Amino acid sequence: GQQLNQSPQSMFIQEGEDVSMNCTSSSIFNTWLWYKQDPGEGPVLLIALYKAGELTSNGRLTAQFGITRKDSFLNISASIPSDVGIYFCAGQLGYNQGGKLIFGQGTELSVKP
Amino acid sequence: KAGVTQTPRYLIKTRGQQVTLSCSPISGHRSVSWYQQTPGQGLQFLFEYFSETQRNKGNFPGRFSGRQFSNSRSEMNVSTLELGDSALYLCASSFNSVDYGYTFGSGTRLTVV
Numbered sequence: 001g002q003q004l005n006q007s008p009q010s011m012f013i014q015e016g017e018d019v020s021m022n023c024t025s026s027s028i029f030n031t032w033l034w035y036k037q038d039p040g041e042g043p044v045l046l047i048a049l050y051k052a053g054e055l056t057s058n059g060r061l062t063a064q065f066g067i068t069r070k071d072s073f074l075n076i077s078a079s080i081p082s083d084v085g086i087y088f089c090a091g092q093l094g095y096n097q098g099g100k101l102i103f104g105q106g107t108e109l110s111v112k113p
Numbered sequence: 114k115a116g117v118t119q120t121p122r123y124l125i126k127t128r129g130q131q132v133t134l135s136c137s138p139i140s141g142h143r144s145v146s147w148y149q150q151t152p153g154q155g156l157q158f159l160f161e162y163f164s165e166t167q168r169n170k171g172n173f174p175g176r177f178s179g180r181q182f183s184n185s186r187s188e189m190n191v192s193t194l195e196l197g198d199s200a201l202y203l204c205a206s207s208f209n210s211v212d213y214g215y216t217f218g219s220g221t222r223l224t225v226v
Binding site for chain 1: 117144145146148155156157158161163168169171203205207214215216217218219220222
């Protein structure tokens with residue numbers, strides 16, 4: 001089936017550092033979404049991207065929908081301890097795919113105070 | 114504004130039994146999707162319902178089924194439980210699934226013994 005390759009799998013950084021993670025696919029996606037999941041909870045939507053080339057910010061988070069529609073990245077600036085968690089990218093292949101999101105494997109972020 | 118509510122939060126069942134999980138979407142949301150999350154396979158799409166009709170289905174055996182009621186609440190059922198069905202089952206809702214990111218519930222943690 002369709003897969004999203006998310007990297008890196010894990011990151012250990014110092015508080016205040018910037019973070020970058022990305023997702024790539026061999027398929028063209030209609031929508032890219034970035035989620036964060038805390039232990040024992042469901043994923044929380046961080047940023048949604050709907051157009052190729054779109055660059056969107058949400059506070060310290062910035063994400064871009066790749067121009068080829070096959071990739072996306074998420075940047076976190078000036079990381080803080082509460083940024084700890086697992087970040088997932090998710091893509092929607094087409095409008096007829098409705099709620100069928102394809103998820104990356106996740107990037108586990110650890111922030112050292 | 115209430116979020117997506119899933120009940121129960123935790124469930125322990127015996128192999129061979131069946132189980133029903135419930136999901137109440139955000140008020141006004143008509144699309145409900147279900148996902149299975151395991152450490153090995155990550156987040157896998159089960160199925161999506163929109164206005165009481167199943168619109169998309171993932172690659173899971175027929176033991177996994179679902180339905181949606183006229184008030185958009187949804188249930189999923191797993192029959193003849195297997196040990197490998199132990200997972201976090203997540204429900205997500207959206208207004209129309211095309212232009213809106215999905216909001217996830219906190220999930221139901223199912224353990225099959």
